[in-house]
Amino acid sequence: MGYSSKNNRRPFEAASKAAHHHIINDPEVQRLMDRIYKPPRSGEIPLEKVTADFEPPKRNKIESIIAVDGGYAEAIIEKDFPSRTIHFLQFGALLFQQEDLARLDASAFIAPEDMSKLKNIDRIKLALPTKNICFQNENTLKVSVLQAIYEFFKNNTLGADKSLIDTLAWFLFRRYKPRYQRNEDDRKWDLATNPLSPNENSNRKSILVLEEQNMDRDNYTFTCPETGGKIYLTDIFRFQEVIDEDFGATGILGYLVNVIEHLIIIHIIRQLLRYQPDALKKVFFIKDGSTGYFGQTALLHKPMLDMLI
Template sequence: MGYTSKNNRRPFESASKASHHHIINDPEVQAVMQRIEEPPQVDDISIEQLIQDFEPPDNNPIEAIIAVDGGYTEVVLNKDFPSRSIHFLQFGALFFKLEDLAEIDSLAFIDPKDMAKLKNIQRLKLALPTRNLCFKDTNTLKETVLKAIYEFFLKSNLDEDKSLIDTLAWFVFRRYKLGKKTEQDKCRTLKKNPLSEDGNSVDLREEEMNSDYTFTCPETGGKIYLTDIFRFYEILDEETGAEGILGYLVNVIEHIIIIHIIRLLINKQPEMLRKVLFIKDGSTGFFGQTAQLHEPMIDLVNWLFDKHNILLAGLEKSGAFVDHAQDIQNKLESGKALILSDNYIYRYILPGTGDPKNPYAHTSNYGHKVIFKTRNGQMYVVAVPVKELKKNPTINDLPNLQIILDNVEKLHCDMYDSALFPVALVNKLVSLSAHPSQGILKKFASQNIN
């Protein structure tokens, strides 16, 4: 890495124009390049055995759509101290009825009052210091970030009587099972205690949880937050900052919002779980430090399938699977669904051979991916929750697949590639633009931070 000019008094250090030949002529580098294997070209792919016909049900049971999305933007507080930054996050849960969408679709002209029917949205906001900042009542950035996340979950409730952190406890301690919980359901083990200087493990037992959703550290007597089960403290660093956790944090919050609404429906209108389609921006899984949450999610999904139902679709907009879907769009006929097996994924999409005993992403995912080409030719990568991950899933292993694909086709949006109307709309309502949102937030932060 070259030197930069801090005060514009010295020239920038420019990179060498001739050093590349040391890399090109190095025998070890050449040996590494020769070991790399490229995936087969699209023309060599055979997909016939994995294709299923799209057969929309005669009666669509879906009456309402709930789409959840989140986003964030960075604000650098002072140009003289560019490493000091804060991120503003915003999340939205958009609700609308399918009949309202159908009614608007039939109109020659759309009145703003009609569009208001499709903007019934709940927003949640979070300001998170991410570099060289801390609260007045904390000593480090790490303490600040963990406390900010805890307080966000503690105070956010989507205008209901229960907060997101209460739903988190309901989720991780399997409170929905009532009197049928096992001892394992009542305890979560952190391999590394966030307050331990020696890095010892700690058990978070439900019966030992305080009324404020904290636990007393057995070593220091300090507070361990319930939200510490996300394990962000393991990767937070005072020098590099907290920006590395943002993608994982957004994914967790989006999931907990969906679980929060599911819990609300179970308590008030359980029959609606068979009539509501949840759409999440992104895959059906937990990743990075939060990956262990996929275990309670699999438990919840199985319980919902047995007791009620769950209609959830994860829509991917980018990544290797979306790129591959675009590559094969001319090979996949309209009205067909390609159910991805392990052999297919590791042969044509991802490098390597995978785990010979366990399915793809078995430590993070709770659903299987499907590449779907609608009858109008749009391409989608849809992730569908399942009871059990398998190396070679069939259509019988993906409950509600035809219902979900039917509604994906109905909700298509021509504004962007592979877009769905509710996802595009909720993204517009919660996303924060570089201009003018970022500039306005910078002024807001600068004026309010001492």
């Protein structure tokens, strides 16, 4: 057995590998290795299969560029209790004109006044309890995290007259479609797990259907059929499935940042559709990181593809 030191307080000791050849030469291991698919290395893939010639359009219709990025940092709130942590999440969106970007690209030196042309749309922040901590009015970390996420979406508007959670409802229930095009499936969302279920084992055996007509339009909540409590619209992210009272909520951070970055872009698209629909085709969006949805949030790709089509 090997020993390692997280804080370099004792020397690292690797485990002995003297008997590993017995494993490698074992017939069962050899049969397993013969069945394993080994993806080809990059040098074995012809470039023409993964590349395409870029042909720029004769006339570039893009006039504005919006770049969205987010990140997080950990903070220990008690020096004598280092495992009690919170995380600060911050998100920002930058707006700049394509002609300004082309001018900067052609400049030998970038002056401060040139960089000032990059306009900051807004900056929003979220403080999230993540380990060995909870709100004063709550008993568990899970409930505290879900409440903090809900309040973040409800209270932030990015300078618009609608909040992020209102945009989330607009997105989930396909309100971007004309009324006559929305069907019954568009007006509901299947929630795989009930965050308020007292029995976590039975919680995963049935699907809870959240219908738009049953949503509290002021608070964006639903009544739990099991407990009578309030289920937040943001619970559709299903983070309740991976928050652990002992190990904390740090496992959701990457997925949460990804979802919020997407919702910021969707929020801006919604505002453009409301006030400047013709300008939307002239805007190019940049998101730092993947444009996909992963983990518990993976099903959000369905309304996203639906909206883009």
